[in-house]
Amino acid sequence: MAIVVLRLPNVKRKTETRPKQCPYCEGETFQRWGKVVKPVKDMRIRTVQVYRYRCCHCRRTFRHYPVGNNCADQTERIRLFAVILWTLGLSLRASSLILSGLRVSLSFMTIWRDVQAQAQNWKRKHRWKPVRIVGVDGARVLGWGEKQPVLVAVDLGTGEPLAVGYVNEYDPQAVRRWLAPLVQQHGISVIVTDDLVTYKQVAEKLQLGHQICQFHVRRWVGRTMRELQETVPKEWRWVVEEIQQHLEALLPQASKRLYALWKQLPGRRSKRHQTRTPMEQLRELLLRLSEHWQFYCTYQGEPKIPWTNNATERAIGRMKMRARTVRGYKSWNGMESGLLLASGSFF
Numbered sequence: 001m002a003i004v005v006l007r008l009p010n011v012k013r014k015t016e017t018r019p020k021q022c023p024y025c026e027g028e029t030f031q032r033w034g035k036v037v038k039p040v041k042d043m044r045i046r047t048v049q050v051y052r053y054r055c056c057h058c059r060r061t062f063r064h065y066p067v068g069n070n071c072a073d074q075t076e077r078i079r080l081f082a083v084i085l086w087t088l089g090l091s092l093r094a095s096s097l098i099l100s101g102l103r104v105s106l107s108f109m110t111i112w113r114d115v116q117a118q119a120q121n122w123k124r125k126h127r128w129k130p131v132r133i134v135g136v137d138g139a140r141v142l143g144w145g146e147k148q149p150v151l152v153a154v155d156l157g158t159g160e161p162l163a164v165g166y167v168n169e170y171d172p173q174a175v176r177r178w179l180a181p182l183v184q185q186h187g188i189s190v191i192v193t194d195d196l197v198t199y200k201q202v203a204e205k206l207q208l209g210h211q212i213c214q215f216h217v218r219r220w221v222g223r224t225m226r227e228l229q230e231t232v233p234k235e236w237r238w239v240v241e242e243i244q245q246h247l248e249a250l251l252p253q254a255s256k257r258l259y260a261l262w263k264q265l266p267g268r269r270s271k272r273h274q275t276r277t278p279m280e281q282l283r284e285l286l287l288r289l290s291e292h293w294q295f296y297c298t299y300q301g302e303p304k305i306p307w308t309n310n311a312t313e314r315a316i317g318r319m320k321m322r323a324r325t326v327r328g329y330k331s332w333n334g335m336e337s338g339l340l341l342a343s344g345s346f347f
Contacts, residue, residue: 006081006084008077008080008081009068009075009076009077009080010067010068010077011042011044011045011048011066011067011068011069011075011076011077012048012066012067012068012069013045013047013048013049013066014048014049014066015049015050015051015064015065015066015067016066016067018030018053018064019053019062019064022055022057022058022060022062023062024055024058024060024062025055025057025058025060027055027056027057027058029055029056029057030053030054030055030056031053031054031056032051032052032053032054033052033053033054033061034051034052035049035050035051035052036049036050036052037049037050038050038069039073040069040073040074040075041073041074041075041078041104041105041106042074042075042077042078042104043077043078043081043099043102043103043104044077045075048065048066048069049066050063050064050065050066050069051063051064052064074106074110074114078099078104078106079114079117079118080118081099082095082099082106082110082111082114082115083111083114083115083118083341085098085099085111086111086112086115086341087115087341087342089321089322089325091108091325091326092108092109092111092112093108095108095111096108096111099111112334115337115338115341116333116334116337118337118341119336119337119338119340119341120337122340122341123340126162127185128185128186129155129162129186130186130187131155131157131162131186131187131188132157132187132188132189132190132304133155133156133157133188133189133190133191133192133304133305133306134153134154134155134156134162134182134186134188134190134191134192135153135154135156135191135192135193135306135309135311135312136151136152136153136154136179136191136192136193136199136312137151137152137154137169137193137194137309137312137313137316138150138151138152138167138168138169138170138196139151139152139316139319139320141319141320141323141329141335141339142323142324142327142328142329143323143328143329143330143331143332143335144328144329144330144331145328148166148335149166149167149168149169150164150165150166150167150319150335150339151164151165151166151167151168151169151175151178152164152165152312152315152316152319152339152343153165153179153182154311154312154315154343156192156306156311156312157304159311159314159315160315161315161339161340161343162182162186163182164319164335164336164339164340165178166332166335166336169196169198169199170196170198171198172198172201172202175198175199175202176201176202176205176206179191179202179206180206183206183208188208189208189209190208190209190210190211190298190302190305191203191208191209191210191211192210192211192212192213192305192306192308192309192312193210193211193212193213193309194212194213194216194309195212195213195216195217195220195292199212200292200295209298209305210295210298211295211296211298211299211305211306211307212292212295212296212298213307213308213309213310214250214296214307214308215308215309215310216309217247217296218247221243221247221285221289224281224285225240225243225244225285228240228278228281228282228285231278232278232279232282233278233279236265236279236282239261239265239282239286240282242257242261243258243261243285243286243289246258246289250296250297250300251297252293252294252297252300254293255289255290255291255293255294256290258286258289258290258293259286259287259290261286262283262286262287262290265279265282265283265286266279266283267283268280268283315343316343318342318343319339319342319343321342322338322339322342322343323335323338323339323342326338
């Protein structure tokens with residue numbers, strides 16, 4: 001039987017050390033200036049002792065809280081526990097109900113503010129985290145009454161989300177404006193995406209390495225070849241079989257062979273407004289594969305680059321599931337915080 005252990009912050013009833021410096025002037029000499037018993041909301045303790053000190057340098061007073069406490073009524077332990085309950089899939093009201101069983105009274109809006117504060121703390125902590133290989137993909141998430149476009153960047157080394165943006169993935173300019181600061185902050189050098197043309201343009205503009213997810217490639221190519229296998233004349237079906245062999249082997253030099261096959265096929269004869277013939281569809285497939293073949297094989301130059309974007313897809317799946325259970329977000333700030341916490345391991 002699997003056992004899940006949650007490591008929550010330690011909380012003490014009284015402080016065991018004196019402050020090291022003044023929060024106002026960074027002075028190091030203090031006078032004790034009183035003591036107060038402060039009620040707190042926690043599952044184990046109800047009150048803590050808080051000492052007030054006076055700085056001998058600037059003459060200002062301040063409170064020195066025990067470990068796990070601050071000026072808020074909640075302890076750090078109960079705040080993090082409430083966020084974990086929400087992250088695991090419980091609603092805000094259900095989380096509040098569980099806490100009431102532990103004799104802790106928190107409103108559902110307080111828990112929602114804790115969720116957003118935890119997401120902001122995580123963003124500040126990871127703002128300059130070095131990440132070289134990032135998965136990027138778009139999604140549509142329910143918010144303020146309708147599906148909203150969202151772009152997600154995931155650290156493919158850890159599987160944790162790096163950033164969430166209110167961006168339409170079909171707009172190359174918007175994607176580049178959103179991704180460029182991330183490239184500078186984190187030192188991104190390679191992106192892994194699906195085969196949407198937007199990402200090819202952005203990777204070229206930002207001078208990034210680009211790996212196209214093989215799952216997406218083989219899905220649309222396989223579907224196209226199954227249709228062509230039945231419609232292409234028999235004397236040309238060997239071309240379809242050879243394309244399949246190149247996709248399975250995925251050798252870098254195969255692009256030249258695909259281009260040579262494209263030159264062997266008869267040129268386009270139908271007009272623009274007319275439906276393309278099977279041979280014309282086969283010809284276009286060969287040209288597209290030969291032009292983009294280098295993006296299918298980027299992972300072969302470095303083993304750390306994954307050949308699929310599955311980690312990003314999993315993160316987006318968790319985001320969408322959480323969005324359905326909260327019945328849609330009401331603002332972008334709430335959506336960003338909720339999606340970040342719902343899609344990663346933050347504890």
